[in-house]
Structure formats: structure tokens, C-alpha cells
Amino acid sequence: MRVLITGVAGFLGSHLADRFLSEGHEVLGMDNFLTGTAENIGHLMGNEQFNFIRHDVTEFIYVQGALDGVLHLASPASPIDYLKLPIQTLKVGSLGTHKALGLSLEKNARFLLASTSEVYGDPQVHPQKEDYWGHVNPTGPRGVYDEAKRFAEALTMAYHRYHGLDVRIARIFNTYGPRMRLDDGRVVSNFLVQAIQGKQLTIYGDGTQTRSFCYIDDMLDGLYQLFMSNRTDPINLGNPAEFSILELIDILQRVVGHDLDVTHESLPEDDPQVRQPDITAAKEVLDWEPEITLEEGLRRSLPYFQERLGISS
Ligand code: NAD
Numbered sequence: 001m002r003v004l005i006t007g008v009a010g011f012l013g014s015h016l017a018d019r020f021l022s023e024g025h026e027v028l029g030m031d032n033f034l035t036g037t038a039e040n041i042g043h044l045m046g047n048e049q050f051n052f053i054r055h056d057v058t059e060f061i062y063v064q065g066a067l068d069g070v071l072h073l074a075s076p077a078s079p080i081d082y083l084k085l086p087i088q089t090l091k092v093g094s095l096g097t098h099k100a101l102g103l104s105l106e107k108n109a110r111f112l113l114a115s116t117s118e119v120y121g122d123p124q125v126h127p128q129k130e131d132y133w134g135h136v137n138p139t140g141p142r143g144v145y146d147e148a149k150r151f152a153e154a155l156t157m158a159y160h161r162y163h164g165l166d167v168r169i170a171r172i173f174n175t176y177g178p179r180m181r182l183d184d185g186r187v188v189s190n191f192l193v194q195a196i197q198g199k200q201l202t203i204y205g206d207g208t209q210t211r212s213f214c215y216i217d218d219m220l221d222g223l224y225q226l227f228m229s230n231r232t233d234p235i236n237l238g239n240p241a242e243f244s245i246l247e248l249i250d251i252l253q254r255v256v257g258h259d260l261d262v263t264h265e266s267l268p269e270d271d272p273q274v275r276q277p278d279i280t281a282a283k284e285v286l287d288w289e290p291e292i293t294l295e296e297g298l299r300r301s302l303p304y305f306q307e308r309l310g311i312s313s
């Protein structure tokens, strides 16, 4: 297959490019480096099966030659990024998704949207199943991301229903691992950096809010299997093991082998109180479920963060 991956210089996109290449496919990567880095794809330069186009996907996308798939990952993804880049986030979710869908239609290529658990907002149903419509504040600060992704899902389904386009929608829950930006503000990267540097861990609020963290390798299996499947409706991909932020700190203490100091900061506006995927559909349809525990995933992530910070283990 020959596939286009938008957002290829990001955390998930660069790993997904590696995954498709290792399965023997040809990858065309596209990115404008809004939140991604050239470093993430540096190792792919010179690979004959990989080509890169620097392009903003909110503008018309031109690709020469046939495509079998378009995997649309371009979008700021971390809260600090989309709060800083509200208009770009709305544009890439709406205009960017429109352009990527238009390209898929033109090439008769399968389309995969990287959607998010944020479509459920601050959920009133727990755990979240695909048939839950969500609880999103459209005009709150997080609305720029949540509503862009909800629009992107609606547009994707419209292309499916109206044009018969072959589509996949992955609702991705919090994912972590090597190649996250050290300063991307997400809880796992913040805590790993703070722990390595001997700084206080910044707990927002009282730390009782929960998240379900999925290690990158499990997520890549899920995304790849979804792309290869014939599931058209949205599907949750995430690790259903749910932890409070305080429990995350306990596990991190075991990983680094000593106690960690903490400090409390205010909870960001509209920060979801709970989040946990119901992955019954992914288990049934994709025969997929995560295998890597949070403790193991943190152990595997630690060396990358140590190396990037110039601290040997
Ligand atoms: P990331 O910020 O590391 O990567 C996103 C990439 O998209 C970056 O390289 C950025 O430069 C690029 N990009 C942004 N706007 C663009 C534009 N207009 N044109 C071209 N490229 C553009 O984020 P990530 O964590 O790798 O997330 C990738 C995708 O997965 C996003 O769509 C995100 O919403 C989704 N997602 C991620 C998570 C997670 O936990 N990481 C969870 C849910 C959903």
C-alpha cells in the first residue's frame, strides 16, 4: 500500500510511519511542524519507502500518484498546544479534515481520522462507550479541540454516507511514550521530566481526577488493526485501566525507586473529572486490547526522557 500520514512529524504520526514502513508499505508524510519536529522523522530521511512533504493541510492538498490510504493525524493534541493555538486547532480539524477527505475521495483511498476521547468532554457516563454522545462545553477553552474533532467525525461520516468513502474513526484515549515533547504539558511528560530533574510534581487540583493511559506500542497495534479492518463506525482505542493522578504518582515512584515531592496548582477550566474507555467493540471487532501496564510503559518511557534531558540512568 501507499499511504499518506498527515501530522507525521508528531508523536503518534512518526511512530505510525515507522509501523507502516515496517509492515512493508510506502509512506508519504505531511506536516507543517506546528507542534511536531523534524527530529521525529529524521531517521526516516533517506529511506526509499518514505517521502516527506512540508505542507499545511488546511490548504488544498496535492499528491502525485495513487494512494491506498490517508491517515489524518494533523492537529495540536496537547491541552497547552490547543489553548495556545485555538484558531489553528479549529482550522485543522475542520478545513484540514475537509482537504484530507477530498484527497481520499479523489484517490479512492481509505480514510482514517485520529479522533479523541475528548469528543466525550467531561463525561456523565462512565466508562465511555461509543454510543455516548458526550458532554462538551462548546464555548469553553477546550471547545476548540473537542468541537473541531466532533466536526471532523461528522464530516467523515458525511463523506462515508454521501460519497460512499471507506472510513475509519479512532477515538484515541491518552497515549504516552518516547517522542513526546518534553514540554508538551501533558501529565506523563510533565511528571517524568519533573521526576528526573528532582523537581516537585505539579498536581492540578486535588489529583483525584482520573485518566486511562495507553502505551504507544499498544496504540499503534490498535490503529494499524483498525485501518486494516472494515469497521466504519467510531471505535474507542485506549487502555481501560483507570488511574487517578495521585495513583499515577505512586506508580511513578515505584519506577524511579524513590519518593517524589509534589505541589498543587489550580485545575484547568473544564478539565474532565474522569475518563475511561469501554473497549468492548475493539476487543470484538479488532481482537485488540492493550497489553502493557502503566508501570511497564513508564519504565519503557523513562530512558527516552533521561536521554533527552542529558541525564544517564
Ligand atoms: P502532536 O502534536 O505530536 O502531532 C500532531 C502533528 O500535526 C504535529 O507534527 C503538527 O506539526 C502537525 N500539524 C498540526 N497542524 C497541522 C497542519 N495544519 N498541517 C500539517 N500538519 C499539522 O500530537 P499527537 O499526540 O501525535 O497527536 C496526533 C493525533 O492524534 C492528533 O490528531 C490528536 O488529536 C490525536 N490524539 C492524540 C492523543 C494522544 O494522547 N497523543 C489522544 C487523542 C487523540
Ligand code: UDP
Binding pocket: 078, 079, 174, 185, 186, 187, 188, 190, 191, 202, 203, 204, 205, 209, 211, 245, 267, 268, 271, 272
Ligand atoms: N495534570 C496534572 N499535572 C500536570 C499536567 C496535567 O495534574 O503537570 C492533570 C490535568 O489537569 C488532567 C490530567 O492530568 O486532569 C491529564 O492531563 P493531560 O494534559 O495529560 O491530558 P488530558 O487532560 O487532555 O486528558
